[in-house]
Amino acid sequence: MTLHIHVLRAWWAGRPPAAGAAVMATGIVSVGLQLLGHEGLSVAALVLACAAWTALAADFGVVLVRDRAKWVTQAGSPGALTAVAATTVVGTRFALLGATPVAAALLAVAVLLWPVLLVLVARGLGPRMPGAVFLGCVATEGLAVLGATLSATTSTAWLAHAALVLFWLGLVLYAGALFRFDPREVARGAGDQWVAGGALAISALAGAKLLTAAQAGPRLWNNLAETVLRYTTVAVLALALAWYAVLLISEVVRPRFRYDVRRWSTVFPLGMTAAATLSVATAVSVPWLAHLGRALVWVAVAVWLTVAAGAVAAARNDLRSLSFGGGTGSTAPR
Template sequence: MATGIVSIAAADHGFHVISDVLIVLAAVTLPVLMVLSARAWHGLDMRDPNVTLALFTYVAACAVVGARLSEYHIVLWVLGGMAIQGWLTVLPLAIRSMWPLRWTGLRDRARGGWELAAVATSGLAIVWAGLGILFWAFIFWVLGLCLYVVMTTLVLWRVRHDASSPELVQPDVWILMGGIAIATLAGDHLHRILLPGPIADAVRLVTIGTWIVATMWIPVLLYVAFRRSVGLDWPAVFPLGMYSSATYAMAVETGWRWFVVVSLAFFWIAFAAWLVVAVGVLRQWPQWRERRTSAH
């Protein structure tokens, strides 16, 4: 997911070699991650919202990789189909795990990673827009915004109730920004296929608003990251890349060139973060293999 969106951001700015290398890596590792996830499926506690909501990563990954490869219409159809199938499978599991907790129970468990439900849903809006299916693109865009509001409200409620919780300062806290940034990108894709008129104007206005919200999150999250020593991991790379691409979309929407400068700066930040995390994963690979061998 993170690799796919950084590839999109690279393509936005004409860095085609970087973009192509990253999307090949994303396309190759996606089925590997699917197999690993399938193997771990039976050992997961589906009564835990932290588990079921994390499964939306698969949906978001399919949608992001599909969006990057949208020029190949058949690939977009295949990955879009996988994404919607995953969304329809995971959504009932997530609702079933969350329902018994009621509002206060949800508040006590809410974390940044819960925004993956909104990310995946907005990702589906991008897929449907890419396929030119206006109705479902609009429905999933609105639903993604609604899910973002619900999840963000729960997280902020938990911050007010128990700001010292270690779950609130994990790398996935950055998805609070990424969840609304992808809604901006989805709104841009939706606006492209709408006919000029009041609805298109409303979508454009909301899209500008979501970009402003995403921007307002950045200083807050930077403060949290430095104050609470939040580590760098894939959940942090994805929002940075998504903000770059969403800001580039705003440049297209408004024609304001300074958006391109901001987008380019965040692309390099996201790419640097991707390199740091990727190197960290490669360094840990021998230890992971050794643990796997010992376990068997």
């Protein structure tokens, strides 16, 4: 028993910061299923997301207390921002369930983490970065999504105004990340190249949530501001769908079937694009977009199941290697 615990600890210690994308992916699949009315499946996915989030949050706190140097090193990786994004995605699902106190608590946690991790990650950015460079935008827009969702459900105007600022800031961060992104990653990336499109998708979702908040409560801004927001949201969704097409074609031309932990960063954009398409369709009253969104949700579910199967197989191999090989195992991306 002691040996098994040691093996599990060793395996968990090798988990990369990007593993938080699994929570993001599972959380947004839960949101997508909820938007389709499949509440049972949605809640099941939420339970999995919460379990993974709890384990990662506990590890985050333990490392911070016991090994500050390791924590700083991990926090400087772009993948560390998945902690913020994952928290906001799970919080958004709780907000849609009507669990406002839980969603508000998760928003507070994400707000506290966001500036610290954003600054640490920004210090280590350079040219020709992988798709994880867009996680600054994703984390910021995640705050906007959760803030706008809570604003709509609680009729809290200041949350919507704060979310609007974060929406525009997220787009600025996206533009900055685009200049640092290595375009060769589209053809050779191991999965996180999809975040280039997923960051735009979550931006479109934030815009849709802001439009919904404006329709649900008191007047939040003038007609000009709402018109600009509406057109920007539609344009951002169009760009996200264009990225979706480009990245999908790249996957067909150059298939990458081997499991890699960064494949969770493929599932998240797939699910986020689906959720954004459905939400924008409702917010701007374009019914035909909803048909596309429904199809994209099932694509995301299918890919989630595939990646989850790969993750289970990889974990089994790593644990076997640690148990019988006497080595360190390999939870590195592959």
